[in-house]
Amino acid sequence: MEDTIAPSEDLPSVAVLVCQQFSPFHISVPCLVFGSEMLKKSLFRITIIPADEGPLLSQEGMQMHSTGSLDQLSQFDIIIVPYWRSFEERPNDALLDALRHAYGQGSTLVGLCLGAYVLAYAGLLDGKRASTHWGLEQDFMQRFPKVEMDCNALYVDNDRLITSAGVAAGMDCCLHIFRKFYGADIANTVARRMVLQPHREGGQAQFIERPMAPSNDLRINQLMDFLRQDLSRAYTLDELANQVAMTRRTFTRKFQKATGMSLGKWLMNERLHHAQTLLEKTDWSVERISAETGFLSTSSFREQFKQKFFVSPSAWRKTFQA
Structure with missing residues (x-):
């Protein structure tokens, strides 16, 4: 009653x-x-x-x-x-x-x-x-x-x-x-x-729709495209600074100016957004998605995902998967 x-x-x-x-x-x-x-x-x-x-x-x-x-x-x-x-x-x-x-x-x-x-x-x-x-x-x-x-x-x-x-x-x-x-x-x-x-x-x-960082720096844009092709890898500042022919200090400053965030934060955002896409469009396990997006452990992935989006990866999949 x-x-x-x-x-x-x-x-x-x-x-x-x-x-x-x-x-x-x-x-x-x-x-x-x-x-x-x-x-x-x-x-x-x-x-x-x-x-x-x-x-x-x-x-x-x-x-x-x-x-x-x-x-x-x-x-x-x-x-x-x-x-x-x-x-x-x-x-x-x-x-x-x-x-x-x-x-x-x-x-x-x-x-x-x-x-x-x-x-x-x-x-x-x-x-x-x-x-x-x-x-x-x-x-x-x-x-x-x-x-x-x-x-x-x-x-x-x-x-x-x-x-x-x-x-x-x-x-x-x-x-x-x-x-x-x-x-x-x-x-x-x-x-x-x-x-x-x-x-x-x-x-x-x-x-929230995924924002694309505005940038007039061609080298930084090309580097971001390169990084998005393989987010499972670990990258260092020195490695990426060499790739765009800049000193570490210059690269750090220009990347911050182009994206509004540090390289580490940008990579974390990209990995989490890519994980969203994989949860929506594949049947891969959370463990596999964690590895494909460059997280050292599944527990770390779950923690970062919930901290960013306030729901678990499984809840995201349940809500948004077609």
Whole structure:
């Protein structure tokens, strides 16, 4: 028999802020998690609040009808910014002022995906840890240097300010909030009915596309291509410096400039990324993949892989192998 909670007249109140050119998926996430559909009863009171003036239209032509206004924002227990149309666009002052006032009155503020930008533009995340979509982390850090960006977390809960990574991580974040109010059992019931894991292992590091190091140094680029052809070998600085006809000191400096990291760290990253590919595209054992990618032992490989991607090699294969 499932755990249930008796209906209450004093349910936690949730404001969902909707902007012009909203994303239907992002708006639907908090409405689905906190709405009555999954449990066939209401455990939260949801109100749609317009973040802009005028009709709320999505890029696809869908329209949202608000049931509240910005001047009511501080009355809500939870305020969710599930989306923002452009990370480069500073939100209007009325919205930012309303968010700052609501936070000062004790509301919990939630920025899902690009919604984290809205909280950051309001100055609410200064000096605090936050998360957003991995594809925008560099921009976020440059734009808001006072915010401590967590580049792996699916969501960050910090002093009534909650931010999440992109798209599906918004569901993880909303389930986390649900769990805080009603406990794990009933939150797990909601997750099961949404066909979701109640809590996902690892973070968004496992979803980040592999970056290619920019370099204008032809010799360094050619050397990197050479190294990628055989990552099972052990290499020394002197050997590789001789190969590109540089002194050890010059090679170290130029490699750091070209890649942003030391040779040892670059090789470790390449070996781990190659291991990802082998886990996805082959049926080789973890032991064989460890040897093929240049690790001295399988235990060392497992340790380094989990440290980098926050999941084990076996869990990676289970998630991503076709």
